[in-house]
Amino acid sequence: MRSDTLMVQGTTSDAGKTTLVAGLCRVLARRGVRVAPFKPQNMALNSAVTADGGEIGRAQALQAMAARVPAHTDFNPVLLKPSSDTGAQIIIHGRARLDMDARAYHDYKPIAMAAVMESFGRLTAQYQAVIVEGAGSPAEINLRDRDIANMGFAELADCPVILIADIDRGGVFAHLVGTLELLSSSERKRVVGFVINRFRGDMSLLQSGLDWLEARTGKPVLGVLPYLSGLHLDAEDALPRAASGDANSRLRIICPALPRIANATDCDPLRLHPELAFRFVGPGQTIPPADLIVLPGSKAVRSDLAWLRDHGWEPAIQRHLRYGGKLIGICGGLQMLGRALHDPLGLEGAPGSGSGLDLLDFETTLGPEKQLKNVAGTLALEGGAELRGYEIHMGVSHGPALDRPAVHLGGRTDGAISADDRILATYVHGLFDEPAALSALLAWASPAAAASFGHLDLAQRREADIDRLADTLERHLDWRRLAAWLPAPARSAG
Numbered sequence: 220m221r222s223d224t225l226m227v228q229g230t231t232s233d234a235g236k237t238t239l240v241a242g243l244c245r246v247l248a249r250r251g252v253r254v255a256p257f258k259p260q261n262m263a264l265n266s267a268v269t270a271d272g273g274e275i276g277r278a279q280a281l282q283a284m285a286a287r288v289p290a291h292t293d294f295n296p297v298l299l300k301p302s303s304d305t306g307a308q309i310i311i312h313g314r315a316r317l318d319m320d321a322r323a324y325h326d327y328k329p330i331a332m333a334a335v336m337e338s339f340g341r342l343t344a345q346y347q348a349v350i351v352e353g354a355g356s357p358a359e360i361n362l363r364d365r366d367i368a369n370m371g372f373a374e375l376a377d378c379p380v381i382l383i384a385d386i387d388r389g390g391v392f393a394h395l396v397g398t399l400e401l402l403s404s405s406e407r408k409r410v411v412g413f414v415i416n417r418f419r420g421d422m423s424l425l426q427s428g429l430d431w432l433e434a435r436t437g438k439p440v441l442g443v444l445p446y447l448s449g450l451h452l453d454a455e456d457a458l459p460r461a462a463s464g465d466a467n468s469r470l471r472i473i474c475p476a477l478p479r480i481a482n483a484t485d486c487d488p489l490r491l492h493p494e495l496a497f498r499f500v501g502p503g504q505t506i507p508p509a510d511l512i513v514l515p516g517s518k519a520v521r522s523d524l525a526w527l528r529d530h531g532w533e534p535a536i537q538r539h540l541r542y543g544g545k546l547i548g549i550c551g552g553l554q555m556l557g558r559a560l561h562d563p564l565g566l567e568g569a570p571g572s573g574s575g576l577d578l579l580d581f582e583t584t585l586g587p588e589k590q591l592k593n594v595a596g597t598l599a600l601e602g603g604a605e606l607r608g609y610e611i612h613m614g615v616s617h618g619p620a621l622d623r624p625a626v627h628l629g630g631r632t633d634g635a636i637s638a639d640d641r642i643l644a645t646y647v648h649g650l651f652d653e654p655a656a657l658s659a660l661l662a663w664a665s666p667a668a669a670a671s672f673g674h675l676d677l678a679q680r681r682e683a684d685i686d687r688l689a690d691t692l693e694r695h696l697d698w699r700r701l702a703a704w705l706p707a708p709a710r711s712a713g
Contacts, residue, residue, distance in 0.1 A: 273313015
């Protein structure tokens with residue numbers, strides 16, 4: 220097995236793979252190891268633009284931050300962005316290549332695997348260590364054939380595997396033993412140990428279970444990680460279930476939980492701000508009163524707009540604006556606000572056109588060329604606050620409303636602000652990330668409370684949480700055993 224490559228696989232989705240890989244990357248980086256994260260195949264609608272101008276899963280961009288290296292397309296060579304329950308856009312080495320249904324993609328996997336191994340080869344030549352994240356579970360029997368995300372990759376790359384399970388869900392021993400039993404003999408041998416995640420309780424009451432697990436499987440428990448309350452890391456895909464804020468919050472913000480919501484991490488600064496009440500509103504939930512509505516990005520804008528209408532959002536938005544509320548549309552949310560959306564090539568569904576919410580005077584046409592840019596500029600609001608973000612979209616918008624832009628981006632403009640100053644729309648993701656931009660947008664949303672909003676620095680918060688995670692791994696993982704699969708600098712530092 221390669222001593223510079225270690226893979227983390229999980230018994231379920233959301234078992235903690237992303238978190239463990241990010242924490243390991245930060246620990247190794249702090250020990251002076253040049254380390255890279257790697258996820259062969261990701262399926263997610265939260266994505267990021269890399270330093271080399273491509274697109275990868277948001278979680279791998281986070282792991283790159285943890286490793287203290289620029290995000291690169293080789294960190295996630297295959298990204299699947301679902302556009303329906305059975306179809307997805309296929310992104311290879313950061314570029315959208317084609318759209319496929321699940322059956323066609325299964326036949327395409329050998330080509331995808333070649334791209335995976337090409338990226339992996341480059342990373343192992345450039346870095347001292349590569350920490351690999353699997354996808355979902357390796358024990359999905361129906362997905363074992365031509366697998367490129369879990370054991371299919373591990374076998375081809377000949378790397379050791381750690382299996383992580385979430386004890387907070389319950390059934391942790393069944394998850395670990397059952398997963399191991401469903402692997403082939405060679406795959407079971409590849410698993411070098413277990414990590415149990417999100418434990419809260421008395422360790423003395425867990426110890427007998429750990430002893431049984433080691434005796435039953437012959438594999439060590441490499442660590443039991445405590446539940447880290449309040450830890451914030453960029454989500455791979457899932458939306459947070461809980462609302463933030465309370466009755467004393469100074470501003471109420473809501474966002475529709477669209478079926479194909481994309482880059483929902485745009486709302487993280489709003490969720491984390493201690494003075495804001497924020498919630499995603501899902502199907503079947505009453506649309507509550509709010510001061511600000513955020514229309515987020517979408518991978519299927521026309522169908523998500525139909526969902527909005529079916530769930531009563533159009534009259535709710537009109538009523539919200541009529542009574543003085545503010546509205547921000549980001550990327551797909553911007554496109555929804557125009558008069559019409561045209562998809563002549565059927566890039567996000569059946570070819571055709573559909574009416575927008577008709578709140579801003581422009582139209583959008585989807586085209587085959589995806590815009591991928593990291594951008595910096597200023598808000599077209601009083602004070603001209605600086606912002607940094609990124610663009611990921613396939614549409615081009617045209618119309619008079621764009622003559623009142625929302626953002627200035629180094630010689631060009633973007634988006635629109637309505638004549639009545641109640642609607643702001645932009646293609647820029649990460650709109651709220653910069654502290655100055657966040658403060659300016661909150662002041663725009665609520666002028667009466669503008670002077671009273673506190674400060675939130677998302678980048679600083681993210682760094683603190685990554686370090687907190689790494690500190691936890693330092694304390695709770697068995698680094699003596701892990702040393703066998705880590706490069707020499709990490710072993711001597713541990």
